[in-house]
Amino acid sequence: TIQTYKCIGCGTALQSDHPDAAGYVPKSAIDKEDIICKRCFRLKHYNEVQDVNISDEQFENIIRGLKDVNGLIVKVVDAYDIEGSWIEDLNHLIGRKDLILVINKMDILPHAMNHTRFKQWVYKRLKENKIKVLDIVLMSAIKGNGLTELMESIVKHQLDRDVYIIGTTNVGKSTLINKLIESSVGDKDVVTTSFFPGTTLDMIDIPLDENHFIFDTPGIVYPHQLSYYLSRDDLKLVTPKKEIKQRIFQLSSDQSVFIGGFARISVEFTTDDERLPFVFFQNNEIHLHRRKTEDSDAFWLEHIGGLLTPPTSSIENLKDSLQTYRFNAGQERLDIVISGLGFITIPAYAAIEVTTLNRLKVESRISIFE
Ligand code: GDP
Structure with missing residues (x-):
């Protein structure tokens, strides 16, 4: 019923169900006259x-x-x-x-x-x-x-x-x-x-x-942003507050690294089959986990929300929501950018597969690091 009221500040329809949405007023304020929404309230008073x-x-x-x-x-x-x-x-x-x-x-x-x-x-x-x-x-x-x-x-x-x-x-x-x-x-x-x-x-x-x-x-x-899929608490965990510390993994072609439970980077190829440095730039709160690629599908499903965190709980239909992208670096190192999950710098001539939630954007660019 409160939908019929409008904020006298911005004119938007008032509601008291979603504090982050437009037109929010606490239930206790709804009976008052000349109601203004939370956003206008903060603007007016603060x-x-x-x-x-x-x-x-x-x-x-x-x-x-x-x-x-x-x-x-x-x-x-x-x-x-x-x-x-x-x-x-x-x-x-x-x-x-x-x-x-x-x-x-x-x-x-x-x-x-x-x-x-x-x-x-x-x-x-x-x-x-x-x-x-x-x-x-x-x-x-x-x-x-x-x-x-x-x-x-x-x-x-x-x-x-x-x-x-x-x-x-x-x-x-x-x-x-x-x-x-x-x-x-x-x-x-x-x-x-x-x-x-x-x-x-x-x-x-x-x-x-x-x-x-x-x-x-x-x-x-x-929907192509990670925050679309996250609870408020998980959003806090993935959003960096200060400078990201790089984390370096020496990886060979049978290894993967999980970015929390949201994405997996699997190395397909490195030159001369050596271990090479892959540099991860994710919020320090995100747990990175190295694993043999071989059995990592089952591992993902089993440990998401636990060892693989954030998210702090499982993602519904995870298995059906994943998509895999393939990237080959040429003579320059590439940054692989995953929406909301920072980026990974891969060495020249390496090939990787990125598996992540299918609506997130995954792109590559010539590395912006020296
Ligand atoms: P809005 O939704 O676009 O209005 O974004 P907010 O201003 O509410 O900011 C969203 C989050 O990003 C909050 O946690 C802010 O503290 C944080 N934030 C905003 N600007 C910066 C910035 O320049 N650097 C960092 N590290 N965090 C920021």
Whole structure:
């Protein structure tokens, strides 16, 4: 019945079942007059933005709504899951727009990374998708690194327009916006102008200067992202909070390494059948387990949620949800990138099989490490 009530802040339908979804209010608040949702509440009282999850359809509608605005788009992706957090079809959804790409959470990538190669790979990725960007800003919202660069880029490219921040859930959009609020608005009450009149449904606007706003759009979780399949607790375990430590395995062609219970890397071939170094970059909380490939199928099914963790419990129909991909490195080392599960650097001329949940994206790139 509460579905009939709307948040007087953003206009979204209220509900009290899903704290992370749009329009959440605690049950105890539902009888009050002039109800505002949790997201608007936090914005009003704490000048703090919080992301909510919405359905694919709602998300597409909101993003598509940007087609008709003349604004500057800031798209935020997660450095640890660029593939997964990429918004596909952006051109198709909003047409050619002025776009700044923010790659957030750079602090979790290893310091040894070559930033130039990293950017080159991103540019290649953009070119393949026929996406033009005005700028790429590498940043760490949590540490505030890159914030000034982003502000300068926004000011330079804004050209008397509003700014729209988009991104999937968990890329750090709220953290970023909260930093922007701190630095651009200070502790002025950010909601005075945005709160009641003329708010766009499901968008929150933050004054940027006298005449312009930053609009925060809600995010989604795509089925090709690991987080789609995880409980809140497991999501915490797989999401890195600080710099990833590399873990090196010397592997021969009959060996596999499990990444928790989510993926298995099986070495098919190494030059001269030697043991060679395979470098794993996963959140330190994820257990990596070496095993002979031979009997590892049964081992997986038996030990997922136990020895092979996270996940902390089994995955339903695991056996039928797996898919295998094959990669051959040429003369350069490759990074194999698995959505939400970091990456593995494999030696030149090695061949591997990656088996993982079939909807996750698995890609390769020339290694971004020296
Ligand atoms: P949103 O869903 O896109 O709004 O993402 P949040 O801002 O809620 O952030 C999701 C998670 O990523 C939280 O646990 C944040 O603390 C974390 N996070 C955000 N920005 C960064 C960053 O720059 N570095 C790291 N290591 N974590 C971040």
